[in-house]
Amino acid sequence: MTTGPTLLQQQPTVFQQPTLRIEAPRGWINVDFKELWDARELLYFFVWRDVKIRYKQTAIGAAWAILQPLMTMLIFSLFFGKLAKIPSHGLPYPIFYYSALLPWMYFSGALQNATNVVVEQQRVITKVYFPRLVLPLSAVVGGLLDFAIAFSAFLVMMLYYRIVPGLAILLFPLFLFLAVLTALGAGLWLSALNAIYRDVRYVVPFLVQFWMFASPVAYPSSLVPEQWRWVYGLNPMAGVIEGFRWSLTGRGQPPNILLAVSSTMVLLLVAGGTAYFTRMEGTIADVV
């Protein structure tokens, strides 16, 4: 009968196969990017699965991706635009609101999905190992499909109103990337929190509502007095929304202090979220 495992120390550690070490987590965990990259196909499958299931279950299917921002845009145009007469950089109200609702709908959808994804995949998490970060990532990436559909409607609107975007449109991909990062940052926090403290998901709808009004969706950020602009920029979505509006329509706020502060917040959010999520991974597996 074998006793203590001393064989390991006697052999030279030159093995062709990679060695995996399993041990209790210590300190702040580093993200294993190689592992994450290796799991990219799994990420694709998770996204594919979510999209497929979502569209199989809804009666209207893809139309929902357009209906939501469209309806909101109509309400805003009517009440904030026509009736309250909020300034809109000279843009027609529908364009003004829709260009902001595009990133906003993506963000709120991704946030809701990310919050619930870990708990919903409880069965899979407790039976198989894969880099857990794939789950909030899949929620954030999955929202891009709906975004693309809503975006196509936006293009139609642009044609209708004969708005031609300026050179700023070249920066649009950057702002899209920033939107994804923001969703990821917030999503990481919420997905970990919800797995551990189950009442978090009841807070999220309220959080999203509040957050929307704190962001320049229904009004331009120029409404905020100059000296407070940077405080306003502490909202990571502020820079994203303004950036979308500016790059898509050519009007509105070009990048300034607001964007700088906002982007920094986004990076902090992502870094913090990743750290928290990876640190709590062990706990999540036990309590989910």
Added chain:
Amino acid sequence: MSDVVIHVDNLGKRYRIGERERYLALRDVLTRAITAPARLFAPRKSASSSNGNSNGDHSHIWALKDVSFDIRQGEVVGIIGRNGAGKSTLLKILARVTKPTSGHAEIRGRMGTLLEVGTGFHPELSGRENVFLSGAILGMSKAEILRKFDEIVDFAEVERFIDTPLKHYSTGMQMRLAFAVAAHLEPEILLVDEVLSVGDIEFQKKCLGKMGDVAKSGRTILFVSHQMNQIRRLCERVVWIDSGAVRAQGLTGSVLADYETACSDAEKTREGGRGKSAAVRFLSWEIVGPGSEQHHVVETTGPVTVRFTVEINKPIRSGRHGIHLYNNEGLNIWGAAAENLQLDIGIHEFNFDISTLPLKPGIYHWMVSLWDGGREEDLWNCVPAMHINTPPMAHPQDEWAGLLNMPYEFSANPVQESPRSPLVLQVAYADADAEGQRS
């Protein structure tokens, strides 16, 4: 010398149990955060002991403590233990599903885990889609799944329904498909947790067959099961986990024997009922014979000699020696008696030369008695119990294997083309009979 592919070193896992509510509410945490901000970021692993929280107590249990063992390349090792001993926890830690509280493990090579059948299956998706999804979750690349797709569907026998949503499949079909996907994982190390005990007989036979193939192809397998016959068939070594610790590890035969002894109730020595007379006393018993190093273990279905040593303190003129063999459930399997014994004072050996003991591997109990002229002088329920440790030849499933472990040879021979006359038919059957007996 083969490499160690799984090295487990003092692995421990502690869980918090108790009456605290299963899920914390954020509001409670936030309240506490205001009073002590640093605690908010402490990972809630149960290793941290003194959390002065008002709701719930701090009882912990160590599901695993100081578990250490090594597994070499190509070994098939069984993990046994009672329910709740910590086997699944151990597998979960090795599968990286949960993190250990203490100690560490090292794994060399690609590892696949089968902790459940149907991981990742979603009822709304079709069989085809689920194969891809499940395969990806288990660790196969898309190219790999594409390559093996036909094989998988073939193994599961669901070709006709592969594009129907899974919710329309029967449970059996779902399980077959799930196992088919898992069976085509080709990792170097495979961890399997009792998944072979689900499903109907046909399915289990198929699974066992596939497991056997995997084992023969040189892969390392760690296998949790309650089916002793399966363990005997597949595993060369066994690790016995009891209450979170390694109670024994070693060759299948001896560890299983110890395990079954511990599980059986009949190890209480029933010394009550022994005659008070010191005239006769059975002292000990043993298995004697060539190749029999262990005196209470039978390892062959060939001839065996069982010897009982008895101390006689008064002359016996018309003695009768009775012997019974009981199985672990107390069933009287065999009984015999030797009559008209004449024994002088002294130590005697009663020998039974038995040509074969074709019994199912397990624990058996001898009972011997000596009577003199109608009066019972001594009756002894022999201790220790006898272990029969022969290689299993019966049906792989415990509930079908029966009581015997008989060596046998099977052959099937075609009977001659028979005309309709019943007389000729009878002759034909007799011929077949004779042929069967000859071969």
